[in-house]
Amino acid sequence: MGFELSPDEVEAFTTELARLREEHRDLDSAIDALERVGAVNQIQVQRLKKRKLYLKDRIAQIEDALTPDIIA
Template sequence: MPEKLSDGERGPLQAELEHLRQEHRDLDAAIDALLHLGTVDQLQIQRLKKRKLSLRDRVAFIEDQLTPDIIA
């Protein structure tokens, strides 16, 4: 990745980041709702949690790209 991103590169990354964060929040709410229902489909919850972890990894990757490296 280049040292400094242009505004044209930052915009789409920031939009994707916000989209991923929203999807992560939505999955969290869905998991909570399923857990509070009583009849819990463990396989479905496991899949949602796996997707949530995948989103978290992608969010961290994009945040690393948007945040400049600071040499200490």
């Protein structure tokens, strides 16, 4: 049994999804920039990568919530 999201929930998820995707791209750029500099703080890069992974997981959760279940 599935459930349907209300229009307000869909809008909230869509807005959050856009924000998370933007933050994910920004982190990607920041990590690339730090690694190009050379003398990089590995702990800082590791923290950024962990945040990026969290964002990727959250994006997947929201996309799953927005995609209706199809029973084959």
